[in-house]
Amino acid sequence: xxxxxxINYMLxxxxxxxxxxxxxxxxxxxxxxxxxxxxxxxxxxxxxxVANLTIGKKGFExxxxxxxxxxxxxxxxxxxxxxxxxxDAEAFTRVMDAFKLPKNTQEEIMKRKxxxxxxxxxxALVPLEVAEDTLKLMELTSKVVEMGNKNAISDxxxxxxxxxxxxxxxxxxxxxxxQSIKDENFINKVLKKVHKIESNVIEEEKKIISNVGx
Amino acid sequence: xxxxxxINYMLxxxxxxxxxxxxxxxxxxxxxxxxxxxxxxxxxxxxxxVANLTIGKKGFExxxxxxxxxxxxxxxxxxxxxxxxxxDAEAFTRVMDAFKLPKNTQEEIMKRKxxxxxxxxxxALVPLEVAEDTLKLMELTSKVVEMGNKNAISDxxxxxxxxxxxxxxxxxxxxxxxQSIKDENFINKVLKKVHKIESNVIEEEKKIISNVGx
Numbered sequence: 500x501x502x503x504x505x506i507n508y509m510l511x512x513x514x515x516x517x518x519x520x521x522x523x524x525x526x527x528x529x530x531x532x533x534x535x536x537x538x539x540x541x542x543x544x545x546x547x548x549v550a551n552l553t554i555g556k557k558g559f560e561x562x563x564x565x566x567x568x569x570x571x572x573x574x575x576x577x578x579x580x581x582x583x584x585x586x587d588a589e590a591f592t593r594v595m596d597a598f599k600l601p602k603n604t605q606e607e608i609m610k611r612k613x614x615x616x617x618x619x620x621x622x623a624l625v626p627l628e629v630a631e632d633t634l635k636l637m638e639l640t641s642k643v644v645e646m647g648n649k650n651a652i653s654d655x656x657x658x659x660x661x662x663x664x665x666x667x668x669x670x671x672x673x674x675x676x677x678q679s680i681k682d683e684n685f686i687n688k689v690l691k692k693v694h695k696i697e698s699n700v701i702e703e704e705k706k707i708i709s710n711v712g713x
Numbered sequence: 714x715x716x717x718x719x720i721n722y723m724l725x726x727x728x729x730x731x732x733x734x735x736x737x738x739x740x741x742x743x744x745x746x747x748x749x750x751x752x753x754x755x756x757x758x759x760x761x762x763v764a765n766l767t768i769g770k771k772g773f774e775x776x777x778x779x780x781x782x783x784x785x786x787x788x789x790x791x792x793x794x795x796x797x798x799x800x801d802a803e804a805f806t807r808v809m810d811a812f813k814l815p816k817n818t819q820e821e822i823m824k825r826k827x828x829x830x831x832x833x834x835x836x837a838l839v840p841l842e843v844a845e846d847t848l849k850l851m852e853l854t855s856k857v858v859e860m861g862n863k864n865a866i867s868d869x870x871x872x873x874x875x876x877x878x879x880x881x882x883x884x885x886x887x888x889x890x891x892q893s894i895k896d897e898n899f900i901n902k903v904l905k906k907v908h909k910i911e912s913n914v915i916e917e918e919k920k921i922i923s924n925v926g927x
Contacts, residue, residue: 671870
């Protein structure tokens with residue numbers, strides 16, 4: 500069930516050792532947004548693992564087709580979130596680039612302000628999407644914990660933990676970017692989504708954990 | 714502040730793309746225990762990053778020395794937890810190897826049982842140490858969130874989230890291994906520690922998040 504599409508981005512081709520070193524440095528990227536996306540990818544991989552450890556096992560014939568579907572879907576999420584590691588770093592880089600735009604004339608000043616605002620909105624929307632998608636992934640995690648191979652139940656539990664941190668971590672990155680946005684309508688619309696996801700993820704994690712029973 | 718000690722282990726030299734693919738597969742390792750250790754390393758790196766983004770900044774002269782100390786200490790944790798990714802995988806591999814020991818004579822049967830029990834104990838103690846050390850790391854995370862550069866506050870928040878998942882995720886791996894251990898004295902001693910860490914980590918995360926204020 501392993502899909503080995505090679506993704507042509509930068510950060511995800513690094514080794515952990517190198518990535519963690521760069522993360523720890525005072526360089527502006529990667530940061531918390533990329534870590535949230537990585538956490539979501541780890542949650543996807545663990546969900547996929549539990550599904551794969553259920554497929555073909557005696558006593559799980561009834562859920563075989565469901566587990567195959569979950570394995571495929573969480574594999575897609577895994578690859579998608581891996582790409583989001585770079586997407587978040589890129590969004591933040593674009594904010595910084597916008598600040599470097601020239602501001603010699605009135606026109607340039609107006610243009611620079613506009614681009615900065617656009618890039619902050621993009622930098623808020625990237626982690627918002629990570630949070631929304633991770634919440635959807637958690638429905639798959641919930642199913643493998645409930646119906647999957649009990650020998651891998653602790654892996655399902657860790658998946659739920661990583662997904663919860665991915666969602667809440669991504670939302671912190673949404674909220675910090677909102678602080679620099681002036682469009683009240685945009686802020687209110689996004690905040691409404693943020694609060695809904697926050698309460699949903701806490702409920703979803705509790706539900707999964709109650710099924711782990713360790 | 715980046716320390717570039719190259720660590721000569723296996724998993725951490727892989728790219729994310731490869732590691733996540735192996736994690737997702739039905740291969741027994743890596744699993745949730747290694748992910749918990751990785752999560753702890755990510756939390757360490759983000760803590761270090763916030764400290765590094767505070768050092769040398771105007772208005773933070775008073776906490777300069779403290780931040781330098783935190784940067785060094787979280788760097789050590791980052792490297793330590795990276796090694797734990799492999800340590801956990803190795804502990805689980807040793808459990809599986811113990812099951813493969815010969816059981817032809819009474820003596821062999823007894824020997825095999827003894828080794829299996831020893832290896833399960835080791836497989837419980839490795840994530841227990843990860844949980845204990847991550848709880849200590851969270852004291853550093855708490856300090857950078859409280860006293861560090863506010864521009865990096867969302868990175869501090871993500872660090873707290875990743876640390877919380879590392880601790881609780883590691884403890885699930887302790888608990889699932891305890892299920893195969895027969896030594897009641899060992900079980901009770903470990904469970905007592907598990908419950909204490911569980912309540913401490915939830916409290917510590919709440920404390921940090923209340924200081925984030927986003």
